[in-house]
Amino acid sequence: MPWDQATLAPVVLVLGGEDLLAERAIDRLVAQARAAQPDVDVVRLDAGEYVAGELGVATSPSLFAEDKLVVVAGVERCTDDFLQDALAYLGSPAPGVDVVLRHAGGQRGKRLLDAAKAASVPAVACDPITTDGDKSAFVTAELRRAGRRADAQAVRALVDAVGSDLRELAAACSQLVADSAGLIGVEIVERYYGGRIEATGFRVADAAVAGEAGQAVSLLRHAIGTGLDPVPIVAALALKLRTLAKVAAVRGRGAGAARELGLAPWQVDRATSELRRWTPEGLATAIGAVAQADAEVKGEGRDPVFAVERAVLAVASASGR
Template sequence: MTEPLYLLLGDNAFLIERAVGQVLAAAGRDSGEPVALTRVRAGEVTAAELAELLSPSLFADSRVILVEAAGEAGKEPAAIITSTLSEIPDGIVLLVAHSGGGRAKSMVGALQRAGAVEIDCATPRWPSDRADFVRREFQATGVRVSRDVVELMLANVGSDLRELAAAVSQLVADTGGKVTEAAVETYYSGRAEVRGFEIADKAVTGDLAGARESLAWAMHHGVPRVVLADALAEAVHGIARVRGLGSVNPQSAAADLGMPPSRVKKLQAQGAAWDAERIGAAAVVVAKLNGDVKGQAADADFSLEQAVSAVANLRPRRGRA
């Protein structure tokens, strides 16, 4: 049964839209007919418009109202939203999409105290978070997969949640639920995005010529620059995290790191030649690259070339401290 109040907490557009679709479908099942969705942006809607939307309907029509970007709500709209939370009229389902920050940050607490059903819509920050997302997507279809399958999915598909969700659905459908490492490799063999991880692996192992060659191929074939930057960042951060644990068994460290043991073992091998100072410098390089490929640099291609070269050159050579 549909609840009257939902808090969509986070900033990921795909997760927010999926949550809205699920609530809308549930409301339609409850009423026995399609339910209209009304969208309002918190920073633009007037107090009068919002009050009218949240007022009881004379005909008891079912309505789903989505308040977008609630963190940016003005003082009056924010006050109307919070004052309505305890007495939402029958037939109205209120969804409040809130990033968790913004000038109306206090609204989150008010929604939680009012008993809002909270749906996590935050963009995963770490590789382990994305691995959890993929695992949950498979579980939602009734399919259990190994850690290595999850790792391959992330390596082949990338970090975009919409693409990951679609890939999980497609793989489950095409394999009848028998999703193995071989199935993932067969399905995604030749995907250009794989090059991002090839480039990153070559860079962190000091193969400058190989990294440059693979980067040129990827850019020529239109691989998104953000994908390439993310792959390099994940390789550098992965080495930093594994080095921080010291000499540990990959099997025992896998759960703490949120990685398959095979990935831990690979990062241990890659990180053996790195020292703390150089991996710290590499982390600074990929942090700057993240901003550059998202619009802060005039030439993202040049930034990528410079970052890949910098990471490869930072990797200590044999005989060099």
């Protein structure tokens, strides 16, 4: 289940590497426990520093008969003692106690996860959000929870500006909600984050794909000058071109085929519009140039900055052919 549907149970797994979502899921479970019993005893353990018997003590009946919620962090680095005690506990959970197990990923503790799955223990998915489409969906949902909406351009601009870190993205949503009213448009996002937008690889990629070589190079040099590494800039170019290639491959096959691409509707619309100035040959040339730059910025070339600038110019030149 997603983090915002996390529901208390005798044992709950909170799985995945996105700490912000995991923290929210656990906060939600704690809030549910306190809503049911305001004086619930919340006990927190660290599986990485666990010694034998701690789980038994934490889940034992309280002197005052309060319910308990035990939150165990760091199961992905658990001690052998914790693994043994937790496996035993799964077979006989204590009455009046809910246990939340936080596992951020990796092989450590896999026996426990497998046993929990076999016992039908509910799991909350907190996987990292990496794609632009998922980040856009996160922004939209974040604003909706605050009773607000943003237009598609504003969502894209915000993701471009601060989308590399989910905490920053959530904080940016909170700021926009607090400092604006009504529908959030792109002009509001640019007012707060315009400088950061200009320094991202996505703005460089947008300009290059549009054939605006001068602007693309100017944005590139500004991005490099503000500390952005060439690698994510090349990654942004590659992502942009892959999106164009995906949409080009399904043009004429109807909306159903476009939905199967896993892209947001606004991404498909934008790529469709941008493809009007691209030929298959030009797209192939641009993809080849970016592939070469990718190899060079990752160690095969001596000057990563030169490699990415050459790729930007090649993409801009290939546009419109």
